[in-house]
Amino acid sequence: MSPGTLTVYRWELRKLRYQKRTYLGLGLAVAVPIIFVTAISFRHGGPHDVAFGDYIDRSGLAVPLVILLFGAIWMFPLIAALVAGDIVASEDHNGTLKTILTRSLDRGQVFGGKALAAATYAVIAILLDGAVAIVAGCLKSGFNPLQSLSGTLVSAPKGLELVIVSLLVYLIPILAIVCIGLLLSTVTHNSAAAVVGTLMFSLLLQLIAILPGLGGLQPYLLSTQFNAWQGFLRTPTDWEPIIRAAWVCALYGLPALGAAYLVFLRRDVAGG
Amino acid sequence: MAADPPIEVRGLVKRYGEIVAVDGVDLTVQAGDVYGYLGPNGAGKTTSLRMMLGLIRPTAGNVRLFGRDPLLGVRALEGVAGFVEAPQFYPYLSGRRNLDLLAAYDGHGASGRIDQALATVELSDRAGDRVGGYSHGMRQRLGIAGALLRAPKLLLLDEPATGLDPAGMRDMRVLIRRLADEGMTVLLSSHLLPEVEELCNKVAIVRSGKIVYEGAIADLKRGAGATYRLATTDDERALAVCRAQRGLADIRIDHGYICFAADGTTAAELSQALVEAGALITMLAPETVTLENLFFSLTEGDTGGRSDGALETVPR
Numbered sequence: 001m002s003p004g005t006l007t008v009y010r011w012e013l014r015k016l017r018y019q020k021r022t023y024l025g026l027g028l029a030v031a032v033p034i035i036f037v038t039a040i041s042f043r044h045g046g047p048h049d050v051a052f053g054d055y056i057d058r059s060g061l062a063v064p065l066v067i068l069l070f071g072a073i074w075m076f077p078l079i080a081a082l083v084a085g086d087i088v089a090s091e092d093h094n095g096t097l098k099t100i101l102t103r104s105l106d107r108g109q110v111f112g113g114k115a116l117a118a119a120t121y122a123v124i125a126i127l128l129d130g131a132v133a134i135v136a137g138c139l140k141s142g143f144n145p146l147q148s149l150s151g152t153l154v155s156a157p158k159g160l161e162l163v164i165v166s167l168l169v170y171l172i173p174i175l176a177i178v179c180i181g182l183l184l185s186t187v188t189h190n191s192a193a194a195v196v197g198t199l200m201f202s203l204l205l206q207l208i209a210i211l212p213g214l215g216g217l218q219p220y221l222l223s224t225q226f227n228a229w230q231g232f233l234r235t236p237t238d239w240e241p242i243i244r245a246a247w248v249c250a251l252y253g254l255p256a257l258g259a260a261y262l263v264f265l266r267r268d269v270a271g272g
Numbered sequence: 273m274a275a276d277p278p279i280e281v282r283g284l285v286k287r288y289g290e291i292v293a294v295d296g297v298d299l300t301v302q303a304g305d306v307y308g309y310l311g312p313n314g315a316g317k318t319t320s321l322r323m324m325l326g327l328i329r330p331t332a333g334n335v336r337l338f339g340r341d342p343l344l345g346v347r348a349l350e351g352v353a354g355f356v357e358a359p360q361f362y363p364y365l366s367g368r369r370n371l372d373l374l375a376a377y378d379g380h381g382a383s384g385r386i387d388q389a390l391a392t393v394e395l396s397d398r399a400g401d402r403v404g405g406y407s408h409g410m411r412q413r414l415g416i417a418g419a420l421l422r423a424p425k426l427l428l429l430d431e432p433a434t435g436l437d438p439a440g441m442r443d444m445r446v447l448i449r450r451l452a453d454e455g456m457t458v459l460l461s462s463h464l465l466p467e468v469e470e471l472c473n474k475v476a477i478v479r480s481g482k483i484v485y486e487g488a489i490a491d492l493k494r495g496a497g498a499t500y501r502l503a504t505t506d507d508e509r510a511l512a513v514c515r516a517q518r519g520l521a522d523i524r525i526d527h528g529y530i531c532f533a534a535d536g537t538t539a540a541e542l543s544q545a546l547v548e549a550g551a552l553i554t555m556l557a558p559e560t561v562t563l564e565n566l567f568f569s570l571t572e573g574d575t576g577g578r579s580d581g582a583l584e585t586v587p588r
């Protein structure tokens with residue numbers, strides 16, 4: 001059988017299983033909800049200054065939503081960047097790019113497999129975090145009805161459904177972060193620079209959002225799209241932030257992905 | 273129509289800003305050749321090989337592997353394998369896992385050749401160990417194993433013996449000799465003169481990115497002419513006879529011997545003239561022309577001679 005993008009994808013996932021950073025990110029995704037639930041068990045009430053913070057004692061379903069809010073600052077961008085920023089640069093570090101590019105795969109296939117693997121990792125990390133947060137939250141506060149942002153009470157099964165679709169919408173900006181991580185990984189040839197650079201980019205956008213006079217930019221910043229899922233927690237559903245997240249994230253992610261692809265296709269493999 | 277040669281390189285140039293790493297290289301490797309690509313470190317050998325494998329883009333010129341351009345896609349690498357500089361692998365995977373990956377990336381039944389390749393390079397026993405714990409020599413051998421998975425017709429090897437101990441070098445040469453005897457065409461980039469002299473039938477000598485000689489080693493030696501060393505009972509008189517003798521060239525005194533270049537007949541005639549002049553011969557010996565001598569004469573002025581250690585002559 002001729003090898004292709006899926007061959008690379010399978011092997012990239014297999015390689016991730018052997019690398020410590022994989023477990024660092026996944027460990028963080030699992031540990032944070034557990035630490036959060038443990039911490040709130042020792043005090044009454046959650047953080048009052050964030051959406052759903054007041055409800056975490058009443059419904060476990062509020063826990064994943066609070067973590068989504070906190071995680072957007074640096075945790076989820078970092079987890080996504082850990083692998084996306086490394087997946088090309090590590091080949092430079094190990095000198096293995098020349099090893100794999102002299103086989104029977106075109107560069108585009110190698111890049112495609114890597115991009116898919118980085119995206120898969122980010123998706124798994126977010127969904128794993130969400131699953132742990134739902135379970136830990138429900139163990140702590142029960143599988144109870146959830147109060148939406150509009151003040152209406154939604155049943156527990158419906159609330160669970162909303163949490164799951166919120167997690168899925170949250171993946172849109174995460175995938176844009178993955179694309180930026182891939183670009184930096186391809187351009188810098190340096191894993192640490194790419195991971196830190198991706199995180200810095202994410203933090204910089206958050207800084208722009210709070211600068212006086214730049215408030216008009218806020219709806220179009222990548223960082224803002226991490227809140228798009230809140231549209232589902234309104235009655236009726238507010239689709240506007242969700243639709244905006246889709247195209248704003250595409251505007252960030254697709255050019256970065258395209259640029260990374262072209263650089264990877266044309267670059268000289270001179271090291272290693 | 274004749275089949276396309278395994279490697280045909282025309283006008284190959286690679287510039288990095290002001291630096292010209294490869295400067296108009298032309299070479300042709302025919303099927304069955306064991307072709308030595310010889311030059312000191314920094315002469316542009318590795319850059320040339322990278323361009324041949326499609327890893328870097330030439331500034332000018334082109335490469336054809338069996339008639340196909342490696343820049344236009346990996347189809348050009350069908351039947352071609354090898355490595356540039358030290359072969360590199362994923363350190364956190366075992367040797368066998370690394371070969372599994374490469375075989376998956378090769379397709380076409382390459383995974384069925386893993387055991388054979390490991391046996392050929394005598395790594396079967398250590399195949400389960402992580403490559404991170406391999407010695408340099410083991411990685412070199414794993415590099416060859418990785419190349420063999422592709423069942424290549426053309427093997428490009430960049431300094432395969434570099435960093436190996438004398439026994440490792442000998443084993444590497446035996447392996448390359450065996451592969452060549454099995455009909456594989458080999459391009460061997462090296463700065464080790466004995467390696468090239470022992471293994472290769474053809475050689476390209478590269479200096480500062482340019483080819484200064486391309487052809488058969490035998491032709492190179494033949495073209496260089498023979499040199500002789502002479503000692504007599506009266507060297508002063510002998511020197512005068514030498515200078516008067518027709519057909520002698522490059523006459524000089526070296527370490528107390530009279531040295532000159534001449535063909536065999538002229539040397540025989542000289543011996544008669546010396547006896548007649550009363551300078552009796554105590555020694556008249558042809559000097560063996562080595563690739564080393566020729567190499568330094570061709571690359572003189574490039575590396576500053578052998579003193580910089582860039583080009584090594586290693587005992588066999």
